[in-house]
Amino acid sequence: DAMVIQNPRYQVTQFGKPVTLSCSQTLNHNVMYWYQQKSSQAPKLLFHYYDKDFNNEADTPDNFQSRRPNTSFCFLDIRSPGLGDAAMYLCATSRAPRDSNQPQHFGDGTRLSIL
Amino acid sequence: AQKVTQAQTEISVVEKEDVTLDCVYETRDTTYYLFWYKQPPSGELVFLIRRNSFDEQNEISGRYSWNFQKSTSSFNFTITASQVVDSAVYFCALRMDSSYKLIFGSGTRLLVRP
Numbered sequence: 001d002a003m004v005i006q007n008p009r010y011q012v013t014q015f016g017k018p019v020t021l022s023c024s025q026t027l028n029h030n031v032m033y034w035y036q037q038k039s040s041q042a043p044k045l046l047f048h049y050y051d052k053d054f055n056n057e058a059d060t061p062d063n064f065q066s067r068r069p070n071t072s073f074c075f076l077d078i079r080s081p082g083l084g085d086a087a088m089y090l091c092a093t094s095r096a097p098r099d100s101n102q103p104q105h106f107g108d109g110t111r112l113s114i115l
Numbered sequence: 116a117q118k119v120t121q122a123q124t125e126i127s128v129v130e131k132e133d134v135t136l137d138c139v140y141e142t143r144d145t146t147y148y149l150f151w152y153k154q155p156p157s158g159e160l161v162f163l164i165r166r167n168s169f170d171e172q173n174e175i176s177g178r179y180s181w182n183f184q185k186s187t188s189s190f191n192f193t194i195t196a197s198q199v200v201d202s203a204v205y206f207c208a209l210r211m212d213s214s215y216k217l218i219f220g221s222g223t224r225l226l227v228r229p
Contacts, residue, residue: 031215033215040222041221041222042206042219042220042221042222043160043206043217043219045216045217048215050215055215057216088158090160092160094215102165103150103162103165104162104217105162106152106159106160106161106162107159108157108158108159109158109159109160111158
């Protein structure tokens, strides 16, 4: 089945130790997104890629970076995780803007814990 | 400014009851899209429905139905004969035409008790 796959499902890292979360998709969608969702809150968009074009949200901390080496894969890098970065990280994909009525398709998420 | 309000933080019903989740949105754009997503305890966000601003036709899909009213800027979601498996957090979301960003409401946690 075509889908959005996130690995790992659970990630534990130490305070200040860089961590990378991965996302892959078989939907061949142009756009890939990363969201942060803290407990009992709505998902918050961090950034998105339209093909190779990177778009950062204004309030996304510099600590968060992303890479998209090809259409299928997208990575979220947290350079120096703090305790406040513990959250669920959701990857999503969608088609290009002229199809903006198309839904975003989400992966299962990676739950990040910081020790 | 665009905004989505889900005033119901948590709803608890007994199985087989009908339940309506409210969603009110704000936007000055004439073309926009509304979505409902379900987030079960496992964490993934599951797409349920999309509605375009120029299509006010209500929709029914099995036990689910959606009532879109532009006059009141509302897009409410009703589950008929609720089941325990419906227990989840439900998010309403808004997206502007040619914008990528989904603006989520704060979510409504639905608990369906046996």
